[in-house]
Amino acid sequence: MNHRIISLRYRPQDFDELTGQAHVVLSLKGAIKSQRIGHAFLFSGPRGIGKTTAARIFAKSLNCVQGPTIHPCQKCQSCQEIKLSRSIDVVEIDGASNRGIDEIRNLRESAQYSPLYGKYKIYIIDEVHMLTAEAFNALLKTLEEPPPSVKFVFATTNPTRVPQTILSRCERFAFKRLSVKEICSRLKSIAEKEAIDITDKALHYIALRADGSIRDAESILEQLVSFVEGTITEDHVFKLVGFLSSEFYYNVVRQIIEGNYAEVLTAVNSGIEEGADPLEIYRGVVDYLRAALLVSSNMPQEFMDLSDEEIDHIRSLDIDREKIIRMVEALLKSEDMVRRSINTRIAIELVFCQLLQIDGPAPTPREGTNKGDLKQQLLAVLQAESPKLAALIQKSSLEADEKNVRITVDQEFSRKILVEGGHLLQAVLRKILKRDIELVVEVAENKKKDNNLENAIRALFDGEEVR
């Protein structure tokens, strides 16, 4: 195989080569086509999902001889130089190592000169949240009166640390973690081009471990290629990343359901011996039960990220849904204890043993069985889609009738957040209930203002978009 590492060789060069991020691509293309191109952009989102890559493609689109165009020619001097990070007009600055006022002063100075070849002078500042307060102030001045041919693209994994004054002068694009499916299909096409012999299951587990990041997925693939001879299988993946198979979790959950204390502890022990971190086992069991909940709720497959085989496996466990809900509930309640415990392993063993005592249908939940169910099902989906909305739903009460789902919250602020995320909530609720519903979000009348809570929630959402 070629020496240059996969993630560099397969850096997308065109918007259409980017996996996922369709919403971002669509708006950027729209801006380019309409020639209404703002002067500052902020690309936010977790690591390795295409922010820097998209910034370079955008720069190419603007400065291509045929530009601004949504299909940069890839051949002109500008396109070539940007590809090699050599363009004089496109300056990439790593905010983490150039954090200070001097760097930004230099930038302001050079921004006064017009571009040499291209139409625009483009500054891409990566990890912009690392700039010092002074540097941000200096940057702000430039953003307030930008030289006409200057464009800024800021990228950050942590938009909450970018001052509001800067944020409000940028067009913001929230990049998303990629789904297991998206990552698999990307890896598959790379594997085909590189003639890498790898099973679909192995790809699936790489994608799972990559946790939304294509770069991480590519680098796992790369490492596998360097040490495996012959076909790469999921066992190689487990060996490399110390990943317990879904088989492992299936076994732990089965032993819990069957009430076999000794087997549960033996299984946990063997997992730890294979190199897994106890917390990873804990999380894995929660994830597995969540999957079981989705399967038992007949969720559409696109929400589940599970292979057909895993779904069959889970079905064969035949666990009562009420019971799963109570188990997940118990695990979530103990999470804090487990995290803080000095001996995580004992804490986990204890919690798992407590799960063995959970049986059959629950005592009637406060809100009535169906509503409790609905909330749990909603939470199960939201935890993956938008953990923050999930956190708010967790604190709210839910009531469904034929036409409406009514969510009652404690705080006006929470209400606003849920209304902003209303599209997603409504879509998920419609899928779960299999009927058209309207979403009503209101603040409980008798709730007096609790500033502590409100502040905590504000801190949680400060500066971040709710998806």
Ligand SMILES: Nc1ncnc2c1ncn2[C@@H]1O[C@H](COP(=O)(O)OP(=O)(O)OP(=O)(O)O)[C@@H](O)[C@H]1O
């Ligand atoms: N959406 C994507 N589609 C295809 N490949 C991607 C995508 N995102 C990342 N990659 C791959 O990962 C590599 C790194 O991506 P990139 O540098 O754009 O990530 P990033 O979001 O800027 O991450 P970081 O926050 O860590 O800087 C790319 O060279 C490419 O191989």
Ligand SMILES: [Mg+2]
């Ligand atoms: Mg980057």
Ligand SMILES: [Zn+2]
């Ligand atoms: Zn070009």
